[in-house]
Each structure stands twice: as C-alpha cells, then as structure tokens.
Amino acid sequence: MxxxxxxxxxxxxxxxxxxxxxxxxxxxxxxxxxxxxxxxxxxxxxxxxxxxxxxxxxxxxxxxxxxxxPVSTGEPASNRTTEDDDRRDTSPEETSETASGVGGERSPRNDTDGGVDTSTSAVAGGGRTAAGGGPEHGSPAASRTADPSLRSLEVDGDVTGQSTGTGEYGDFVKVFRDRYEKLSKQLRGRVNHRPATAIQSMSGGTDAAMVGLVNDIRSTKSGHWLVELEDTTGTFPCLVMKDREFAGFVDELLLDECIAVEGTLSDDAGIMFVDSMHFPDVPRTYSPNTADRHVQAALVSDIHVGSQEFEADAWTRFADWLHTEEAERVEYLLIAGDMVEGVGVYPDQDEELDIVDIYEQYERFSEHLKDVPGDMEILMIPGNHDAVRLAEPQPGFDENLREIMSAHDARITGNPSLVTVEGVRVLMYHGVSLDEVIAELPEEKASYDDPHKAMYQLLKKRHVAPQFGGKTRLAPEEKDYLVMEEVPDVFHTGHVHKLGWGKYHEVLAVNSGCWQAQTDFQKSVNIDPDVGYAPILDLDTLDMTVRKFA
CATH class of the missing domain: 1.10.8 (Helicase, Ruva Protein; domain 3)
Structure with missing residues (x-):
C-alpha cells in the first residue's frame, strides 16, 4: 500500500x-x-x-x-488512497459570528433549547472566523512543507527532576520567602515600601507603604476591612475603609497573594489607614510577542480517555481535520493536562470508567494521539486526573508513562510550564486553582461560565495558585514554580471543562473546554461541559479561531 x-x-x-x-x-x-x-x-x-x-x-x-x-508531508490529491475516502464525512460546525465584549471575551451560552451553543468564533482584534472546511469526503490533505529548522519550542519553569521538597517546616518557609522576593520585586518600584518592623517603629500620623503577603482578611463591626500583611520581618495590620473607591479590591483578595499598600499610620502607629492598593499585575503597556511567520497552534485539554463519556468520535473528527489542507499551518498541538480519566479521582468514579487500568488508559490515549499528523510538534503537561502527584507544581510523567506515550516524540513537561513557541510565550497550567478562585470571589469576577475571567485574576496576582491550604494542593519547594515571573503572551488552562477566552492587558487567556461529555459526578456538582472545541491560535497575530468537532 x-x-x-x-x-x-x-x-x-x-x-x-x-x-x-x-x-x-x-x-x-x-x-x-x-x-x-x-x-x-x-x-x-x-x-x-x-x-x-x-x-x-x-x-x-x-x-x-x-x-x-526536511520534514515534508506533501501529498498530491492523486496519491490519496481509499483510506482517505473512508474518513468521516463530517465537517466541524462553524459560524461567522464575531466575538464581542471587552478584549474579545467569549464563552458558550445555552441556547433557547437548553443545549450548549454550537457556534464558534474568532477573538476580536482581527481574528479570522471559521468558515467552512473540515475533513469532508475527498478534501485535500495537509502539506506541512515548512522547513523544520524554522520551528522552535523551549520550556522554562519545569519542576520535573528538580523537586526537592520533603514536607518539613523549612521547605514551607523557603517557598513563601521565594514567592515574596519574586513578587515584591514587581511592586517595589511603585511604592516607597518599608519592612513591617520598620513601620512598627515609625511615628503616628506619618505616611507609610508596605509590600507583603496577605496573612488575614476580616471585616470590622462597621463594615470596614482589616487586611494583615506579612513580609520577611513580621506582620502589620492595614485598614481599608468601606467607602474608599478601591474597597472592592478586597473582594478579589486571596490569602497568601502578594500586594502593596500605601497609607497613613494611626496616631498610635498601630495600624495603617490604606489610601491605595497595588497588585503585581500585567503592565498596561505590555506588548505581546508574535511569531515571524504564519504558523498556528491548536490548544486543547481534558481528553479523559478511559471515561465512558470520552467523545472518541469528536477527537477523530479533530484529528482528521488536522490532516486537511485547511489545517496545514497548524504545526503545534499544546495539551493542558488530563490526558486520561484516571482512577479513584472522585467518589464512585469506577462506575463511570470504560477502562479501569491506568496504564491501559494511557495506552489507549497514545493510540488516539497517533491519529494526529506525525509531523506536528506536540507538548503536554499533566493534570489532576493524570498519574502524577496531585500537589502543584506537578512534575512531568515518569519514564514508564513517557514510553507508553512516545507517539510523535511528544514533549512532556511539568504543570505549570512556560513554553516559548517561535517566540510566543505560552503559560501552560492545568487549572486546578480556578476552582478556588471561582469559589472565593464574587460571581461577576470569576465563574465557571466565564473561566477566562478567573484566569484574569491569576494574571493580576501573577501567580497560578496563590492560596495555600485551600482546594489546591501545593508542594513546598526551594523556589515557587507557580509565580509568573515573566508576563506570558498566552495563558492556556483547562480543568473546569468550560470554553472561554478573552484578553487581559493584551494577554490572551484561553480555557479550552474538554473532550468528555457530562459525567454523573459533573451533573451532581452542576458542571455542564463544553465538549469537542479546539481553539486554533495564529502565532503571528495572536488571533484565534475556535472550531467545534462534537
């Protein structure tokens, strides 16, 4: 043949x-x-x-x-075999609707029939809308003829092979000191800060400023907010009056995040009355990087192979589309965790498994990965359903699993990792902390229907999992791998099984949905997943088209 x-x-x-x-x-x-x-x-x-x-x-x-x-998969139409004709005569559902809202924000909405809106669209700002195409009968095959030397994919911030945490008290001290040092550097230029011990010795009525981690938040009887900050020297209480214009920021605060405050000390110098509050944040002058050529990356997550609800047909349609001429510029596939359903992740999960052995789940996932064109660059990070430690940062898969998932020489790195794809910095994070952000913050600032808004909060805090001791398991290391030291151009997450995207200070935030239909467990916690979506990112413009294959 x-x-x-x-x-x-x-x-x-x-x-x-x-x-x-x-x-x-x-x-x-x-x-x-x-x-x-x-x-x-x-x-x-x-x-x-x-x-x-x-x-x-x-x-x-x-x-x-x-x-x-040189890598070349060019295939004249005359060379196609009957294998092409056996492909599914189904094309992705698409629309020409353009995203609206601030920064091109978008997430699916339920239509009048109660089902998930099957429309897809492009991010505002010049993004092309999907219009036709797909793996239709007889469609031309992709011809990725670009010189492979033009491709580049580098990883930074990977904890794999670097983990030193033992769980002792000293490890926790180290990770929080490192967090403070990294984030305080981003704030010190904005305020004339003093250490907590220095502020304690200042005279009453004087101006003061402090950079610290949020140690405690509580309300007073009068409805004001008392925020206790901690630095490497000690703690100091800061009072935010309820009538101040920035008082709403207190609703966004999470314990252990780093902020800066400016204000005036009380007469007895025992408390600071806050006049302004600052977050590490993404600079408003930030200008993202772009690739030097027209090349695309597909952003997907939460495949969940092994679940009875894994949408294998949707994945096949996606993989088939990648073989078409329309997808010839898609040279990268970035997978943000949860390749498999896992075992024992939630109560009674065994009743919803199609494959009960974890290694067999990865073997099946590898078979599905082989459907992807062999000349694509693939990178993947683990998630909370994968067979790695639950505590973040998560190292990449062990050698046994890497051998199982060796199709296409996929690049495997830890969660999170900053991946530079032809000059574009993509922060890959599975997204477990989004549950915590959504639970802690008001609905208008973070919700499952708009997961990208919860991602905005993490960008504002410059940390992918600020709060310790909550829903997100965090591992103490010598340094904090979860700090966003560099501003990413693209922030890609999954985990919550909802599609949403938008731009925050020119950073594109994308939560890419999932490939698993609603499970009984998801139904019990009121999660209605967005299934079979594949955001396609133009690396030269950072415009994005979302395609639906379910």
Missing part, C-alpha cells in the same frame, strides 16, 4: 506493534518507495524492539551516513 504521508507510516508501524521517532518516520517517507522501506526496517530491527529510530532506518537502508531530510 502507498505510504506517502507520515501519519500512514505511523499507523502502519503501530499496527505492527511499534512506536517511531519523528525523524525515523520522516526518513521512511522521504524514500522513493516508503512501503518497501518500512518492510525492510521492520525486518531489520530486533524482535524485542518497541521503537523504531532513525538509526534503525539508516541501518535497514545500508547507509548510516544518510542525513535527515
């Missing part, structure tokens, strides 16, 4: 029980007769081998000096 495209080679090797390096697949595809080359390679490798390498291909060809050719 003809094997002109890498994806067919990957599928053929998988059918024979092999995984393969991307370079090996590219070498096979570049030969004059890929089908015969594949047979020679399979005959050449050791019977116990599980993975085909570029060296195996060179050895089978008898020419170890062969150099890797």
């Amino acid at each position: 003809p094997l002109e495209t890498p994806v067919r080679i990957v599928r053929e090797l998988a059918a024979r029980g092999y995984n393969a390096e991307q370079a090996a697949v590219t070498l096979i595809a570049s030969t004059e007769r890929p089908g015969r080359t594949l047979e020679r390679v399979v005959e050449h490798v050791d019977d116990a081998a599980l993975r085909i390498t570029a060296g195996d291909v060179r050895g089978a060809l008898g020419d170890p000096a062969v150099e890797d050719p």
